[in-house]
Every structure is written in structure tokens, then in C-alpha cells.
Amino acid sequence: MLELSGYKVEVTRDSDMSIHDAGIEGIANQKSSDMDNRLELFNKYDNAVCISIHQNQFTDPVYSGAQMFYSGTNSESEMLAKSLQGSFAEYLQPDNKREIKLCGKELFLCYYSDNPTVMVECGFLSNPEEAAMLNTEEYQQKVAMTIFYGLNNFVSGK
Numbered sequence: 001m002l003e004l005s006g007y008k009v010e011v012t013r014d015s016d017m018s019i020h021d022a023g024i025e026g027i028a029n030q031k032s033s034d035m036d037n038r039l040e041l042f043n044k045y046d047n048a049v050c051i052s053i054h055q056n057q058f059t060d061p062v063y064s065g066a067q068m069f070y071s072g073t074n075s076e077s078e079m080l081a082k083s084l085q086g087s088f089a090e091y092l093q094p095d096n097k098r099e100i101k102l103c104g105k106e107l108f109l110c111y112y113s114d115n116p117t118v119m120v121e122c123g124f125l126s127n128p129e130e131a132a133m134l135n136t137e138e139y140q141q142k143v144a145m146t147i148f149y150g151l152n153n154f155v156s157g158k
Helices: 027-042 075-092 108-112 128-134 137-157
Strands: 050-056 067-071 101-103 117-124
Touching (some): 027 108, 050 108, 050 137, 075 137, 117 128, 117 137, 128 137
Parallel strands (some): 067 101
16 A cells, blocks of 8 residues: 555564574574664665554553654654554544653664654554454554555655
């Protein structure tokens, strides 16, 4: 859908596989190499937008809804986060009152990316109803369209 709309798309991972350098041993070293390689891809293009897609988890199953995290190291990241959060509230989760959140160095890719970057938490796997929806292809497509709309709104407002 992004490519059909003229976006050049680079995917860092489409599964839960590390992209660490060959020959790196030890989980901590592999994780560090993986993060460095993904950051290199995030920073490869001057005019890129980086969206890191995740599912949230919390000890209390009552929490639900998408939420965006951004870093203050790139001034456009906050605008991207607002656009994506607004898109979720408008198109998919009208009762979602979650606010975007500023992150620090704990979100390595967001913090060190040169380009506008947002971590999109699409929902809570710890919420049984939301987890059930997130596991359906139909809802995943709705989430993808919602992210697409938010990205388009951000790009058109730049």
C-alpha cells in the first residue's frame, strides 16, 4: 500500500529475527549489533520517516488502545506521533484517549534516529479482547490502513 502510493519502503525486520552481524556471539552483543544495524537503516536516507511497529504488554489487562512514543531529538517526531495517534482515534479506536509519550534513550532507535521516528504500540496483548482482535488479519489490515492515513497526514502537513 505504501509502495503503491509512491513511498520507498525499507523493512528492517518482518519477523522476530535479529539482524545482527555474522559472527557476533552472546545475546547482549547480538542485540547491540541488531540495534546498530537497524539504526543504520533508519539513518540511511535524508528524507525518511521511521515507524517502528509493536504490540504493548502490561501486568493489568484493563489497558487497551494504541499509543505512540517519540523522542525529542528530532522536532518532527512529535508531529508524526500526534498524526498517528490522531489517526487511531479517528479511524479505528474512537474511545482511545491515550496520549503520545516522550521517550528517552531507553528507546534506542527513536532516540538516535536522525529522521522523524515513532514507536507505534498498536494495542495491548495483555488485554484479552484487544489481543484477540490483533490476532486477526482483518484487524491487522485496519491497523495498517490507520498507520498509512496517519503517515499521509504527517507527510502532507510537512
